Amino acid sequence: xxxxxxxxxxxxxxxxxxxxxxxxxxxxxxxxxxxxxxxxxxxxxxxxxxxxxxxxxxxxxxxxxxxxxxxxxxxxxxxxxxxxxxxxxxxxxxxxxxxxxxxxxxxxxxxxxxxxxxxxxxxxxxxxxxxxxxxxxxxxxxxxxxxxxxxxxxxxxxxxxxxxxxxxxxxxxxxxxxxxxxxxxxxxxxxxxxxxxxxxxxxxxxxxxxxxxxxxxxxxxxxxxxxxxxxxxxxxxxxxxxxxxxxxxxxxxxxxxxxxxxxxxxxxxxxxxxxxxxxxxxxxxxxxxxxxxxxxxxxxxxxxxxxxxxxxxxxxxxxxxxxxxxxxxxxxxxxxxxxxxxxxxxxxxxxxxxxxxxxxxxxxxxxxxxxxxxxxxxxxxxxxxxxxxxxxxxxxxxxxxxxxxxxxxxxxxxxxxxxxxxxxxxxxxxxxxxxxxxxxxxxxxxxxxxxxxxxxxxxxxxxxxxxxxxxxxxxxxxxxxxxxxxxxxxxxxxxxxxxxxxxxxxxxxxxxxxxxxxxxxxxx
Amino acid sequence: xxxxxxxxxxxxxxxxxxxxxxxxxxxxxxxxxxxxxxxxxxxxxxxxxxxxxxxxxxxxxxxxxxxxxxxxxxxxxxxxxxxxxxxxxxxxxxxxxxxxxxxxxxxxxxxxxxxxxxxxxxxxxxxxxxxxxxxxxxxxxxxxxxxxxxxxxxxxxxxxxxxxxxxxxxxxxxxxxxxxxxxxxxxxxxxxxxxxxxxxxxxxxxxxxxxxxxxxxxxxxxxxxxxxxxxxxxxxxxxxxxxxxxxx
Ligand SMILES: [Cu+2]
Ligand SMILES: [Cu+2]
Numbered sequence: 001x002x003x004x005x006x007x008x009x010x011x012x013x014x015x016x017x018x019x020x021x022x023x024x025x026x027x028x029x030x031x032x033x034x035x036x037x038x039x040x041x042x043x044x045x046x047x048x049x050x051x052x053x054x055x056x057x058x059x060x061x062x063x064x065x066x067x068x069x070x071x072x073x074x075x076x077x078x079x080x081x082x083x084x085x086x087x088x089x090x091x092x093x094x095x096x097x098x099x100x101x102x103x104x105x106x107x108x109x110x111x112x113x114x115x116x117x118x119x120x121x122x123x124x125x126x127x128x129x130x131x132x133x134x135x136x137x138x139x140x141x142x143x144x145x146x147x148x149x150x151x152x153x154x155x156x157x158x159x160x161x162x163x164x165x166x167x168x169x170x171x172x173x174x175x176x177x178x179x180x181x182x183x184x185x186x187x188x189x190x191x192x193x194x195x196x197x198x199x200x201x202x203x204x205x206x207x208x209x210x211x212x213x214x215x216x217x218x219x220x221x222x223x224x225x226x227x228x229x230x231x232x233x234x235x236x237x238x239x240x241x242x243x244x245x246x247x248x249x250x251x252x253x254x255x256x257x258x259x260x261x262x263x264x265x266x267x268x269x270x271x272x273x274x275x276x277x278x279x280x281x282x283x284x285x286x287x288x289x290x291x292x293x294x295x296x297x298x299x300x301x302x303x304x305x306x307x308x309x310x311x312x313x314x315x316x317x318x319x320x321x322x323x324x325x326x327x328x329x330x331x332x333x334x335x336x337x338x339x340x341x342x343x344x345x346x347x348x349x350x351x352x353x354x355x356x357x358x359x360x361x362x363x364x365x366x367x368x369x370x371x372x373x374x375x376x377x378x379x380x381x382x383x384x385x386x387x388x389x390x391x392x393x394x395x396x397x398x399x400x401x402x403x404x405x406x407x408x409x410x411x412x413x414x415x416x417x418x419x420x421x422x423x424x425x426x427x428x429x430x431x432x433x434x435x436x437x438x439x440x441x442x443x444x445x446x447x448x449x450x451x452x453x454x455x456x457x458x459x460x461x462x463x464x465x466x467x468x469x470x471x472x473x474x475x476x477x478x479x480x481x482x483x484x485x486x487x488x489x490x491x492x493x494x495x496x497x498x499x500x501x502x503x504x505x506x507x508x509x510x511x512x513x514x515x516x517x518x519x520x521x522x523x524x
Numbered sequence: 525x526x527x528x529x530x531x532x533x534x535x536x537x538x539x540x541x542x543x544x545x546x547x548x549x550x551x552x553x554x555x556x557x558x559x560x561x562x563x564x565x566x567x568x569x570x571x572x573x574x575x576x577x578x579x580x581x582x583x584x585x586x587x588x589x590x591x592x593x594x595x596x597x598x599x600x601x602x603x604x605x606x607x608x609x610x611x612x613x614x615x616x617x618x619x620x621x622x623x624x625x626x627x628x629x630x631x632x633x634x635x636x637x638x639x640x641x642x643x644x645x646x647x648x649x650x651x652x653x654x655x656x657x658x659x660x661x662x663x664x665x666x667x668x669x670x671x672x673x674x675x676x677x678x679x680x681x682x683x684x685x686x687x688x689x690x691x692x693x694x695x696x697x698x699x700x701x702x703x704x705x706x707x708x709x710x711x712x713x714x715x716x717x718x719x720x721x722x723x724x725x726x727x728x729x730x731x732x733x734x735x736x737x738x739x740x741x742x743x744x745x746x747x748x749x750x751x752x753x754x755x756x757x758x759x760x761x762x763x764x765x766x767x768x769x770x771x772x
Contacts, residue, residue: 053737137736220711361570363706364703368732
């Protein structure tokens with residue numbers, strides 16, 4: 001294997017694998033940050049560090065790197081790159097060189113984020129970067145701005161590329177209503193990225209203008225308004241939740257259909273109602289992040305209704321997903337365990353979001369551990385389980401080899417126990433005593449000690465589970481047994497070529513038969 | 525054989541929708557009369573929503589678990605046996621669940637709106653106090669100019685309204701016992717109110733918007749006195765204020 005070939009590659013599969021390697025590295029770094037925080041919180045008072053700023057830098061790095069360096073690049077970088085051309089029978093993406101640019105921009109962004117640990121005045125503005133704090137802190141807010149801009153730009157050019165690819169490069173016979181659900185989910189996610197990322201870009205740029213160039217966009221003493229930033233920020237960052245949610249639920253659909261050997265239940269409802277509905281509503285719910293920020297009353301009530309209505313498209317997706325199990329022939333290899341794990345975690349995470357949609361309930365719940373527990377269930381943990389499951393599912397396709405089922409399942413169960421120990425307890429303590437998030441020390445809440453210690457132990461369990469999983473991939477990729485071209489017996493188009501697929505994917509341009517469908521199992 | 529075009533559930537649906545709407549109105553009026561204390565209203569609505577989401581969660585979990593057990597693969601090479609949906613069934617599987625979810629959403633929204641109004645309509649017989657937050661203290665000013673820091677002293681049984689702003693970064697004045705918080709920030713005045721009940725009690729005040737390095741130490745308390753004790757205290761403080769004014 002030639003390093004130069006990888007650096008100058010324009011092959012979508014290699015670009016995808018580069019995204020995967022970078023995002024897993026980011027996951028490890030951000031996970032270590034979580035571990036440091038859990039260690040700090042395992043006792044009241046200073047534990048690991050006596051400096052609250054150090055803790056805040058961990059907190060910043062954990063959030064920013066997990067979201068911008070791990071989940072979004074793994075889902076819209078790795079899975080989209082690797083799977084979409086294969087799923088639609090294309091030889092590559094529409095603009096392979098632009099694609100290579102996007103992955104290297106992503107690496108620049110990750111390196112900028114990692115510089116947090118070596119520069120003397122690291123950013124301490126959390127992943128939200130709210131002014132006035134971000135404009136008056138001695139921390140280096142410019143790093144925050146440039147990290148977000150770089151990763152955002154990488155994502156936008158990815159979006160242009162994939163929309164073009166799916167519209168123009170489908171093989172003959174692969175029509176819109178025969179696209180994999182995952183492809184639809186990626187289309188939805190990138191439509192949202194293209195609409196909303198520029199808004200985030202302007203928000204974080206204006207902060208650095210205020211801080212370094214002396215402008216007053218967010219300075220009320222000079223005619224600015226601090227809340228403008230929060231509106232712009234969440235106008236992107238709530239849809240960002242769906243930019244993560246859609247691809248991960250898409251991955252889960254692929255796994256569930258393959259391991260249940262069944263049609264997707266009510267495909268059109270999932271695609272047009274579920275994916276389409278989420279894209280439509282995604283831009284009208286951001287105020288639920290500003291329920292306690294002094295927005296006008298009518299706006300807080302209006303967006304309570306729109307936020308609750310998200311349950312309709314999400315409910316349609318869940319019905320399709322659970323319905324796909326009906327009359328299936330289900331087997332339980334590692335990818336399927338993860339997919340079913342996502343269903344469980346998402347049920348808890350999604351339903352605990354309903355109280356947070358209700359403005360009046362949020363007056364008590366917001367900014368507590370309840371919120372943190374909720375969004376870890378619904379986005380962080382469910383999303384990560386989908387990523388892990390997806391990597392296992394396409395592992396034989398990428399490497400031509402098989403991982404160890406035993407260690408795959410062991411890693412799943414260990415992680416599953418760990419995440420529930422952490423995040424269930426987190427929601428519980430948040431609602432019981434109102435323990436606030438982003439606290440370096442909780443001396444005011446001594447009754448939280450026991451819960452904090454359970455969470456810290458749970459975090460250690462997660463670390464063991466994640467280590468087993470990542471090692472299982474590395475060892476499987478090096479010395480796993482040969483897997484064959486289609487070990488799961490999937491009908492989806494990516495399994496019709498050899499594993500791993502050659503440059504160009506198929507020896508000659510493929511086409512899909514009239515009877516072909518990615519979910520054509522059993523009798524028709 | 526031909527498929528029936530009209531959906532049989534249409535008229536029944538309209539009847540249901542009408543019934544639902546009137547029931548919502550009724551429950552809103554009822555809820556509005558019941559709740560004069562936002563904290564009690566919060567506990568009530570939280571419990572109700574908790575039951576709602578628990579039931580939905582258990583229903584979905586049981587169905588999924590049943591499918592997983594019932595339809596596990598028994599021989600290698602076995603395929604699923606689900607048949608495609610007819611057009612009518614496909615539409616019904618969107619309309620009916622969509623209607624149920626939407627009904628639940630609107631029911632919760634109506635309850636939430638009613639409680640919201642309790643939170644935002646401050647009773648007229650209130651004690652108004654101005655709060656200025658800063659890195660890192662809560663500074664309260666009473667109507668007659670008496671000031672306290674990190675200690676909000678209030679009489680039992682009287683609604684307390686805080687009019688808030690910040691002199692630096694954004695803070696959030698959170699009263700976990702009273703189930704309420706609201707951000708304070710430069711350039712805007714925000715408000716919240718709560719109803720202290722028991723004299724002799726102290727309640728935690730804590731900050732829930734990241735405001736700087738010492739954020740997690742930004743604590744205070746609400747001290748509840750009897751009406752008489754409160755008056756004595758306020759008179760004493762007012763007198764001190766007067767003396768100071770005379771001296772200068
Ligand atoms: Cu949100
Ligand atoms: Cu604070």
